[in-house]
Amino acid sequence: MTNLYARELGDFLRARRNRLSPYDVGLEPGGRRKVTGLRREELALLAGLSTDYYQRMEQGREVRPSDDVLDALAGALGLADEERRHLFTLARAARRPAPARVDRGPERVPDSTRRLLRVMDTPAVVLGRHLDLLDWNPMAQALLGDPGDCPRDRLNMLLLMFDDTLTGERSCPDWERQALDYIGMMRAAVATDPTHPRATAIVGELSIRSAEFRRLWARHDVRESVSGAKTFRVPEVGDIVLDWDTYPLPGSPGPVMLVYTAEPGSADADRLRLLASLHATRSARTGERSG
Numbered sequence: 193m194t195n196l197y198a199r200e201l202g203d204f205l206r207a208r209r210n211r212l213s214p215y216d217v218g219l220e221p222g223g224r225r226k227v228t229g230l231r232r233e234e235l236a237l238l239a240g241l242s243t244d245y246y247q248r249m250e251q252g253r254e255v256r257p258s259d260d261v262l263d264a265l266a267g268a269l270g271l272a273d274e275e276r277r278h279l280f281t282l283a284r285a286a287r288r289p290a291p292a293r294v295d296r297g298p299e300r301v302p303d304s305t306r307r308l309l310r311v312m313d314t315p316a317v318v319l320g321r322h323l324d325l326l327d328w329n330p331m332a333q334a335l336l337g338d339p340g341d342c343p344r345d346r347l348n349m350l351l352l353m354f355d356d357t358l359t360g361e362r363s364c365p366d367w368e369r370q371a372l373d374y375i376g377m378m379r380a381a382v383a384t385d386p387t388h389p390r391a392t393a394i395v396g397e398l399s400i401r402s403a404e405f406r407r408l409w410a411r412h413d414v415r416e417s418v419s420g421a422k423t424f425r426v427p428e429v430g431d432i433v434l435d436w437d438t439y440p441l442p443g444s445p446g447p448v449m450l451v452y453t454a455e456p457g458s459a460d461a462d463r464l465r466l467l468a469s470l471h472a473t474r475s476a477r478t479g480e481r482s483g
Contacts, residue, residue: 196386197286199252206250207412208269238268256287278414281383301327321381321446322390323349334471354402376415429463
């Protein structure tokens with residue numbers, strides 16, 4: 193287990209080093225360079241480390257960097273706060289003599305959260321720590337389609353994002369940004385338990401069948417709780433641009449509620465209300481037929 197954390201730590205450092213240019217850190221690039229980012233010896237110099245020691249870290253060999261070394265590396269790499277926390281999470285896991293106990297029990301959505309979902313008048317879903325879709329409300333169903341039509345083990349936001357049959361999803365202008373957000377959330381989950389069977393299955397499948405996923409996964413982006421905006425292409429009402437935010441569930445470090453909202457009084461809010469009305473009408477007709 194320690195080797196897995198050390199390897200993940202090394203991959204993260206390498207990805208961040210490759211993003212930096214000599215100009216970014218005030219160095220003269222010098223003659224022809226074989227690497228696009230900083231050389232190992234350049235980063236080691238900036239962090240006040242020996243090149244050999246830093247190289248062992250990138251190679252995932254048995255090293256146990258101190259917090260002072262991690263601070264120096266975070267500064268040299270210009271890491272953002274959540275990237276810095278990710279670095280420390282990986283390094284502290286790598287230097288533990290035994291893996292920490294991680295809860296791998298089934299993820300549950302509290303009844304009170306399910307009730308809250310049903311009374312919300314905006315699309316909302318509950319995502320598990322590996323982005324499994326655990327629950328959703330009628331407004332989310334109107335916006336995203338009926339998740340109940342999908343096999344349970346395929347109800348995962350990453351699997352759905354990279355599903356080649358969902359061509360409409362891929363045509364959205366912010367598709368890659370959304371994919372990177374989800375990948376970053378998965379990276380954060382993997383950092384706490386790199387051998388979790390669900391994470392291994394999802395990342396393994398997508399790595400095999402999607403060159404696009406492999407490219408984005410190799411960036412080693414990490415997200416904790418995220419927010420942003422997303423364009424939904426809904427043929428019935430036109431494009432809807434919604435803000436989205438994630439909220440941790442009370443007493444649970446894993447699942448989060450993801451909520452989509454529109455600016456009150458905007459055209460997007462009008463389209464969302466129209467979509468909700470159309471969905472309610474369809475549901476009523478379906479209920480009458482089944483009755």
